[in-house]
Amino acid sequence: MPVLPHIAERSDELTAIRRDLHAHPELGFQEHRTSAIVQDLLTQYGVDELHVGMGTTGVVGIIRGKGEGSRRIGLRADMDALPIHETTNLPYASRTEGVMHACGHDAHTTILLGAAQYLAATRNFGGTAVLIFQPAEEGLGGARAMIADGLFDKFPCDEVYGMHNNPNGTPGLVKIKPGVAMAGACFFDIAVRGVGSHAAMPEDGSDSIMIASALVGTLHSIVSRNVPPTKPAVLSVTKINSGNAYNVLPDSATIAGTVRYFHEEIRDLIVGRMRDICAGLAKMHGIEIDVEIRNVFDVLVNDTALSEAYLAAAAEIVGAEHIRVSEDLVTGSEDFADMLKVVPGAYCTLGHDGTVPVHNPGYVLDDSILPIGASIMARIVERRLCI
Structure with a gap:
């Protein structure tokens, strides 16, 4: 898969970040260590602005492209873990009793950090990338907390995009359900x-x-x-x-x-x-x-045109044979829906190896999706803010 070379070169670094986050999971609104790591890395990457404490532990980073443009694209990742006792026995398994990254939010955070590093280094776009690291997705209202704190008033976005890992045994398969998608x-x-x-x-x-x-x-x-x-x-x-x-x-x-x-x-x-x-x-x-x-949670509704744009960006990374327009409603819920009620955008899933479902104490994430996801997120910014 043609992962962006700049990101591919840092695959091991992304894996290390993700596994460290996995070993130190934090529940919603308690993501203090995770938030501090995000802040430190964004500072190292050279983001133009860093804003902390939004929605309690949320972080927002701003990267301006080298081209002219006033449009702003939001990229969102969630940071919280679940109250689950991990049973994987991995070397980097949770060190916090009764708390586990069983839904892949450690990967979501890492993917957005990978995209942030690339975008800050290359800046091959015109306009602004808004990086949203959200707390408390797992039923505690983290998205609503950030919005109530003025997320889109302080950092207005024209479009916003999110992503979720999917242990469907098909690495690199990107799926989007345009329109009403999640309950x-x-x-x-x-x-x-x-x-x-x-x-x-x-x-x-x-x-x-x-x-x-x-x-x-x-x-x-x-x-x-x-x-x-x-x-x-x-x-x-x-x-x-x-x-x-x-x-x-x-x-x-x-x-x-x-x-x-x-x-x-x-x-x-x-x-x-x-x-x-x-x-x-x-x-x-x-x-x-x-x-x-x-x-x-609100009903998650993907903008049809922006769903197509997201899939087009993903196709450049995973190939056209690995993208799907889904027709299936998902009865699971996702609080990115609350952001999509304020700003149009789209939410995709990214397949990976393994078939143990999320929210399972034996769930294992496939680290090979990290550079893929980071490349897709970076590419949607470059395409939508094309110089």
């Missing part, structure tokens, strides 16, 4: 406040575990019995907690989970049914059920 997401927490009693005398209380169990089954029927099959949606209960003894019916139980959707009216329908069901069960059993439902 929006809500997280929910439900507290069932029953009446505790002796387990041998359930008639003396209101069994929170029984009520919560009924609630789980009913919630899982919402999509199949309320949502048109032509409008995909997912509701999954992911946590249920209650009790600490064999002979006690606890007075409370908690349920949590997520809703994924591609249409706002479907989200509203599901949320409404959830609240109605909880209110009905509470009245039936004479108890209280508290419901908190919060939106955490």
Whole structure:
């Protein structure tokens, strides 16, 4: 694959950076070490401006091209890890108990650093590259935090691009779904406040575990019995907690989970049914059920024309035979969607060797994608800000 020579020469350096980040993962809004490394490297690369602390731990670097031009292209990478115990036994496995880069954000950060080094050294473009290193992508609202801190007010962009690794066993395969591409997401927490009693005398209380169990089954029927099959949606209960003894019916139980959707009216329908069901069960059993439902990701929508431009840039690096226009909706969510609501752009996936899925304790990233991803990100800047 014709990786940009300047970047190819630094492949070992990129691998070293990525593996160091992997060994020292940090959760969302706690990426202090990662942020400091990004700042130090961007300074070494000679970026024109460096701005820190945006969205708590976010970093923004500015590189101006040697050609004339007022247009600005944003490139974004996320930096946070997941609360997962790593089981890979790699020499550079996580040294932080219970935290792992199981989604490839260590690679995303490294890829953008590789593009930054190249762009700062060559500057073969007219205009400005805005490098966005974002905290807290994994459901904590890092993109929204940066936007609320004035990201695109202080550093306006005409276009913005993101990238995600994909362990699909096909190294270098670049895919984009133009238009609506990834689901929006809500997280929910439900507290069932029953009446505790002796387990041998359930008639003396209101069994929170029984009520919560009924609630789980009913919630899982919402999509199949309320949502048109032509409008995909997912509701999954992911946590249920209650009790600490064999002979006690606890007075409370908690349920949590997520809703994924591609249409706002479907989200509203599901949320409404959830609240109605909880209110009905509470009245039936004479108890209280508290419901908190919060939106955490918007639906990700790729600009069609900019998706084509991104694929054209990628084709110069991986070859036309390794690019795909996808037709598949992805029920996973990505908070880059929040940036795309403010600035048009596109989000691609980059395939690599290995088939263990992300968010898995045994996930292993293929370092060979680092110079490929960096080259694609650098090339989209050069093409869109052509001198």
